[in-house]
Amino acid sequence: MKLPLFIYSLLAALLLWLAWPTMPLTPLIFIGFTPLLYISEKVQHRWKYFGLIFMALLVWNVATTWWVGNTTLPLSGVFANCFNALLMSIPWLAYKNTRRKLPEVVAYFSLIVYWLTFEYIHQTWEFSWPWLVLGHAFALRPGWIQWYEYTGTSGGTLWVLLSNIVIYNVWKRARLYDFSWKQLLRNEIWKPAAVVFLPMILSSFIYPSPDDPARKTEVVIVQPNIDPYDEKFSSGSAIQQLEKFIHLTEQKADNNTRYIIWPETALFPQGAWENELNYQPEVIAIRTMLRKYPKAKLISGAATLKHYRSTDEIPVTARQLNDGSRWDAYNSAVQIDTSQNIQVYHKYELVPGAELVPYVRYLSFMQSVALDFGGISGSYGRTPGVELFTNPADSTNIFPVICYESVFSDYIGTHIKPGADLLVIITNDGWWGNTEGHRQHLQYARIRAIETRRWVARCANTGISAVIDPAGNIFQPQPYWKEAVIKANVTPRSGITFYVRNGDLLSKGALIFCILLLVHAFISRFIPGLRHAEINQ
Known part of the structure; x- marks a missing residue:
């Protein structure tokens, strides 16, 4: 028939x-x-x-x-x-x-x-x-x-x-x-x-090459389960959320912890100026916590703001203040320790519509069209921050991958090539609810681990947080929409795969x-x- x-x-x-x-x-x-x-x-x-x-x-x-x-x-x-x-x-x-x-x-x-x-x-x-x-x-x-x-x-x-x-x-x-x-x-x-x-x-x-036991590193991953619609960006809730992060962290962190990882936009949900980060109450409280764990650094998502000077090159995504000066908003990752040095990475692969009005340089009147998915309306900035988070104490370089960026093979490979030893993925998959979106997103991270032969520490606001080895095996996946804390050992790796080397x-x-x-x-x-x-x- x-x-x-x-x-x-x-x-x-x-x-x-x-x-x-x-x-x-x-x-x-x-x-x-x-x-x-x-x-x-x-x-x-x-x-x-x-x-x-x-x-x-x-x-x-x-x-x-x-x-x-x-x-x-x-x-x-x-x-x-x-x-x-x-x-x-x-x-x-x-x-x-x-x-x-x-x-x-x-x-x-x-x-x-x-x-x-x-x-x-x-x-x-x-x-x-x-x-x-x-x-x-x-x-x-x-x-x-x-x-x-x-x-x-x-x-x-x-x-x-x-x-x-x-x-x-x-x-x-x-x-x-x-x-x-x-x-x-x-x-x-x-x-x-x-x-x-x-x-x-x-x-x-x-098979991936064996890990070097001498480089084994303890990480603590915090999954706070904060509702991105009703709680995350509500006015006046930032300090309460910070207290929750610190409380969950202290459940598993100890003297051997090297990295504490919090999810996308965990800090400054209403935005904080990058030149004033050291004076933010959240940073002061984090450094107080870190003094209990002398080996640890904190990697966290953050909403940051950058004020441009008149001599700076002003990108098309910049907005204007009442005094005529220009500024940008970023979906960022920060690395904080007890020193005054805060490393800031800016997310580059932005979600079209939600975080970026495509080709706004040619359609400037469309700037305000971007949906308000991060507490700040309009396109996020794309000017680069630091390329990698460095830690001279143990010669570890981390590439902080923010949410949607983990879907891009070539982008990840390009940033592993300069010397990243470990992938940290921070995300907020709660926007899509309990759908296949967050489950697919987790599975794609396995492919990034195989392509780069790197351990992946994945921290999601509402889940699924997990650790993934260089062969793509998932360890300690946490239930969706549940508070959770993971303590795990990962191994920074320095070898470069053929794919990373040649693209x-x-x-x-x-x-x-x-x-x-x-x-x-x-x-x-x-x-x-x-x-x-x-x-x-």
């Missing part, structure tokens, strides 16, 4: 949703795109083709990340899912166009190239949303992807697309030649089996081939014989 084509579109969305973390059916990702390959082959009408592809990708986006609209403005989630599905359709439209002009094998290659290029761009522009990078599909299966230390998530994307193409072509050949089961098993099944299982087998032989080579190579394919498509419009000659070869 011949099924309506829209059934194939919905089938693709269903398979992709069931394969995505934290759903347990990961192997379905290897066939999730096969219905779309069938549609690409059967549908010739451009708008009908676009409609079927867009429907599949939209349903997948909504089913997987519907929770992005679980905010005070649900329309933001509707826009995010629709816009992302539209962007995902572009590689498929380009693939369809290539199918019309070039041989089938080249067209399949172009699909891989176009999708990898799309993912690469989607991690580098200001509308970035790499949540559904295909390589993230294996977050629940770290044993399958130990080779990510060489390729990053782009290797997983290549694996997904190649597997779908090979499996679809075996299915197509089986139908075309009416293979018996014996013929199929003898002549064809080895192809998808090799593509799917060889990377898994390879992964079983790849995302697969995506950069795909970008080059994408440009060549687009140049060919442009030239062939003016030299029709070029297209026909290539098809006939």
Whole structure:
């Protein structure tokens, strides 16, 4: 029985949703795109083709990340899912166009190239949303992807697309030649089996190097469970929240504690000027606490403000005070000890809409559009603070990753390369409620651990706080929406993986081939014989 084509579109969305973390059916990702390959082959009408592809990708986006609209403005989630599905359709439209002009094998290659290029761009522009990078599909299966230390998530994307193409072509050949089961098993099944299982087998032989026992470091991670909507940013609650943090910290901290970690925006929810941090009541109270633990430093999220002098270069995100001077607000991380030196890192990968109005430099009137998700409206600043938190006492360098930044493979790798020994992720996943959002976010951190071969100390305001080893194994995950304190040992590591050293080579190579394919498509419009000659070869 011949099924309506829209059934194939919905089938693709269903398979992709069931394969995505934290759903347990990961192997379905290897066939999730096969219905779309069938549609690409059967549908010739451009708008009908676009409609079927867009429907599949939209349903997948909504089913997987519907929770992005679980905010005070649900329309933001509707826009995010629709816009992302539209962007995902572009590689498929380009693939369809290539199918019309070039041989089938080249067209399949172009699909891989176009999708990898799309993912690469989607991690580098200001509308970035790499949540559904295909390589993230294996977050629940770290044993399958130990080779990510060489390729990053782009290797997983290549694996997904190649597997779908090979499996679809075996299915197509089986139908075309009416293979018996014996013929199929003898002549064809080895192809998808090799593509799917060889990377898994390879992964079983790849291990992170052993930890250096001499560098073992004790951390205390505090999960305070403060409601981000009704409690976190309410006026006059900052000191009460600080008292809670200190009380929870003192439950587990001791003389061996090296780092105390508090979550995103734990300090100064209404903002504090960076040049006055040493005089803030919170900092004075923290230093009083730290004197009990002479080896410890505190790493915490904070909302900080920076006042620009007339001689400073003023960024487009800066706001104006009544006296005409300019200032910026930052979603920051701070490292505090008993000295007068406070290191401040500024979050760079900001959430479009919530923390950043994309391309506000060209649309300055849109500055006030950003949603108030951090106690301060308008776009956050993006000028850099410190690159790493340093600790000369034990030669440890920490890269403090703030929330959304932990989804970016290349960004994390770039900041490990200068010498980060340990990843600390601070986040506030309570914005999305008890949905798949916070669970997916935790799982993606496992991939960052594998790519960089670093221990990860993850501190979430409402959960899930945990510790992750360089092989992607999770330890001491804490329940969502519960107060919790973790004491754990992590090991700073200095080795650099191939991926960190060389960056995302697969995506950069795909970008080059994408440009060549687009140049060919442009030239062939003016030299029709070029297209026909290539098809006939």
